[in-house]
Amino acid sequence: MSAKSLCYYLLLLVVYFSLSASSTAASKVSAIIVFGDSTVDPGNNNFIPTVAKSNFPPYGRDFDGGVATGRFSNGRLVTDFLSEAFGLPSSVPAYLDPSYTIEQLATGVSFASAGTGLDDLTAKIASVIPLSQQLEYFVEYKERLKLAKGESIANKIIAEALYIFSIGTNDFILNYLVLPLRPAQYTAPEYVAYLIVLADAAVRDAYDLGARKIEFTGLAPFGCVPAVRTLNHNEPGECNQEYNKFARRFNAELQEAVRKLNGELAGVQVVYAETYSVGSAIIANPSGYGFENVVQGCCGTGLIDLSVLCGVDEPLTCQDAEKYMFFDSVHPSERTYRIVADNVLNNALQVFL
Template structure:
């Protein structure tokens, strides 16, 4: 017979166990689902007719097996490191890669496309996947997931997954500062507001499709990427402060929009993931992070090469990409992505762990 005291102790243990289980489950992320540009494209562009690709050497040389997957870096991306940190697979696959199954996509998938932006016009320039099309692919993914896992489990994955947006830089460096269309319609400040409105709309659309845990990354100081330094006519070799000022303005308006979304979207948690200050700190103090070169990319001369141009100038490519903040003239190296991932895990994304 169990005494009254023993029964009470067992009851306390049961309550403690249930409370612990509830806490652990509440922070569980069963999948990482990604939208955005080349900073989070794991190879979707390999499967569409565009020259904006990274599926050839020297890209991917530090990835498993030295394979150029289509990631615009020498190795893994921020989202790959985040996936592993959440106890999921060590890399997030591209949705258009038919070598992966829906069962593999169930724990993570990226719809991102290198060269795209919040503005659909940006995607038209290099003929890549617009953000609106990425959301259409997500709808398709949801249906496939229901067929494979059953509606109940699929809905649970969709509701508990962490959704990551990393997008916006190309709207400036591929679109606004290159083509005359948007400057004729908007001042630079007005265009920032227009883009933040598009970000707000995309999050609301995703919420309507079942998303509840959402991270939107700030813009990095894109005025300090090597190609921006090279093309800075006022101060050649220096960061373009006009670009960085716009990035900061976008980030400030984005933060305000995300705060409002948290009030508007019942049951959702939308977090602002600060990357500007992390990259800015690396650029200002590269040696403190183990870097030797911040002004050039590892690929080619490091001044202007990206995508197909990286494949042309392999003879000039650096030996150790970990010593470079950037792998090509636009995209960070794997080591930089790792630092950014670690910092965001300790700050904005901590609430989801």
Template sequence: MTSLQCTRWFLVMSLVMQVLLRGGGAAAADKVPAVIVFGDSTADTGNNNFIQTLARGNYPPYGQDYAGRVATGRFSNGRLPVDFVSEALGLPPAVPAYLDPGHSIHRLASGVSFASAGSGLDDITAQILSAVTLTQQIEHFKEYKARLRRAKGDATANHIISRSLYIFSIGASDFLANYLVFPLRRYRFTLPEYEAYLVGAAEVAVRAVHALGARRIRLAGLPQLGCLPLQRTINLARPGDCNEWHNMMARSFNHRLRALVWKLNQELPGAQVVYVDQYRLLAAMIAKPWEYGFENSVRGCCGTGYIETGVLCSLDNALSCDNADKYVFFDAVHPSERAYKIVANGILNATSHIVN
């Protein structure tokens, strides 16, 4: 190699190293330090174990495929989407519950769930099953932020709060429980009015966490509510079929939520609010389960699979299926771990600009 070739090689390698170093520095600076979660049973990793409520999943068959076959309080046979998101971002494979006294603030610094099964965007929804309201979840977040400052110092706490990924997975109970089953809000709101009310509540919640320092925020839309096994079962007009009116409600609400996301991105300084199309993800699995490796998308694995959720799954434990991986749903309302992992991939794709 001539001296000229050596010089060129050195210059090229120097440029390559600068690019790699700059890229590595950017990745380190942009790394997500924690996943912070608000929501309902689709995101509750065990908070309801520590409050007085019937909405619990801390008994078999829940957790039958979780590490150690432990029923942690997650409404699934295994992990939830937020757990898979955390793992994919290089964080712990399970997001701890804030109300679990066994978790120190140092453990919670890399991820925390404030979610409570039975909660909703409407605080009255949470009162039906004595869940933690969304308003109280945000108060817990304020408390968490103060604890972080005391334990980690202002600089580290500010970094965690400002760079974390925030996930809101909530809203189904507002329609299924509050508006349809227990018509607490039907006496006050028409359906379009209630949708607008819920979107307003979502806006208040996002603005509240943004004011506390959150920037990367993901809002999950509603799934096909009418195609949940329980909704098929109680569809009196066409038993066994999806309730298309309930699906229409979900689509209408999701349309409003998308508009809210656009508005928030325009108005909140530094905000990166992303809508997660959960409806499309689950609809695809339900319509063509075989394309995703499932055999059944009509009923759940737990019990008969048609009506059981919560404590009813425990009562019918002996009837539960042997392999939940074959089912889109684990109980009559909640997806299986495999389906949740697909939802998690959707969340990650929606946040693909995040560098890890």
């Protein structure tokens, strides 16, 4: 190879690696910032006066160190797996946990609160943190980040972060489908539409605060969680298909809202993360996903055990949560969360990789 050819070859390599580095940097996620309910709460409820807590055994028994962090599962959540997949820490910390410094929260933080919803009434029912307050905490977080990192670096972290919303189930199973107030005000389609307006407003609020990469998670088939099966008076032990209709209606309207947001907000990329289909697929074919039980939770009797009831019935808790789709009567096991995370990563979040 002549000297001229060698120089040309080296130049091509430099250009190639420069472009590759530029592409990687452009798609890099600086942090995972989370809003939502128990599906993504890593322990914020530990620090507020509510009964909606899980900071005791058997919760967290498969988490690093066997610690019950406040996550409603035996181990990690979807957001923890996503954080790791983006090259960030293997778990997303709770904003209200004083043991974390702003330096640690700079690569990921969750403002989520178990029991909350898009509807502020849902948060009041469970005495937890409403979504509006979570967004206020985010404003506070931004100011803390600027003080710690400087305005330029803080703004870069905020702009390049991935924002995840996982919320909505409690508006139905703790509110509309069990209490009389909202049904007296809204028909079923009207209530779903009302929630979509709130979801749209929350995304716009996050956008105004600097969010540009946003994922909004659709609802899973919550009519099939063990507690709902147990309380299904018409068909005990079976999925409540009326409940699942609410999830499908919400998801369809949320996808339309996402399309609208992308068309109206400059420079934003909002994606819808599908979870209903993967949940349904597991329920239809448990063994295909390595599960032996999809109708009961691992904790206690597995029928209505949740939060403190899991602690009371801890001696009854299953030995191997890997075989169970659900850890308690409402929340998935770590293994289920991993499957959902892989699905979300390989589909909705591909644009951010």
